[in-house]
Amino acid sequence: MDYYLSFNNNEERLRLPVIPSSFEVSIPHQNTTVNINQLGEINLIGKTGLMSMTIESFFPNQDYSFCLYRDFQKPYEYIKQLLKWKDSGRPIRVIVTGTPINYAMAIGSLTYSEVDGTGDVYFSLELKEYKFITTTGQTTTTKSKTTLTTPPTIREVKSPSNxxxxxxxxxxxxxxxxxxxxxxxxxxxxxxxxxxxxxxxxxxxxxxx
Structure with missing residues (x-):
């Protein structure tokens, strides 16, 4: 299993050097509960909400036997890269091999710290699914496209002759x-x-x- 984070259509790429011990994915559903006379409480099934995910691991300051590769950067170089992506206002792509996770996601928050004096930097990355919106200028009645309306016809009024x-x-x-x-x-x-x-x-x- 590998974790890949990429930015700007794979222009920049980050492979986590240490596999997280676990990850958590949440996929909500936008259901609505209403109370109807004589029926009581009912559940109206809505659309699927945005997937959210939390990744927790650490960036090593030295070469451990469990690291996936050796030529990794210093821990704070990774932190700088993640902060730059977060502040760009653009989504990243998150891929976890061996799973269905392959999503465009927005970085909600990044928390990092040092805890044991080794120089390793522990981090927690909160992500939320990002959906791209496409608009078009064509005349249409659908919500996702621009609707053009025809101005009302002005009736010509004749001026009387003498x-x-x-x-x-x-x-x-x-x-x-x-x-x-x-x-x-x-x-x-x-x-x-x-x-x-x-x-x-x-x-x-x-x-x-």
Whole structure:
């Protein structure tokens, strides 16, 4: 079993020189408990939450027989590297060979200390799964993509002319609709022009609008 931590698509890589005695993985589920009349308490199953993991081990200051390799760095060089990754605001990838663990993860906290005078640096690394979010500018109704809406159509309102010459086939209602945009204005046009019978119009007749 090996523990590999990498940064920026494997541009930087750290292999733990000492295998942790144990690790703990927690995978929560976002369930919701509600109380419904006559049914009592029920459990609504939600989505799987983010996986969290804690790794505890130490960076050796000398070559022990149980170290996985010999050309390891000084303990605080590893600590500096982990702190740099943590402060970058970017996730790292964590792989534990022989297990399903192969996740992009964010460093939640790093705790380290010296306890026995050997110069070995003990550490505890708290990690939480990181999910990459992809957005697109395409028009769509899904939540993960940008939704574009069409602006409302603006109705064009016609401004009335000062006068109108009656043409063949015209009625007072058609004239009102044509020059004012509203056929019901024919009553006002009839009154303005002293027309008592709107059905009696003459071709060429001049109407004041």
């Amino acid at each position: 006068s109108y010459s009656v043409r063949k086939g015209d009625t007072l209602w058609l004239i009102a609709k044509k020059v004012t945009g509203d056929g019901s204005n024919y009553i006002a046009i009839a009154q303005k022009n002293g027309i008592t019978d709107p059905s009696k119009l003459s071709v060429g007749q001049r109407l004041v609008i």
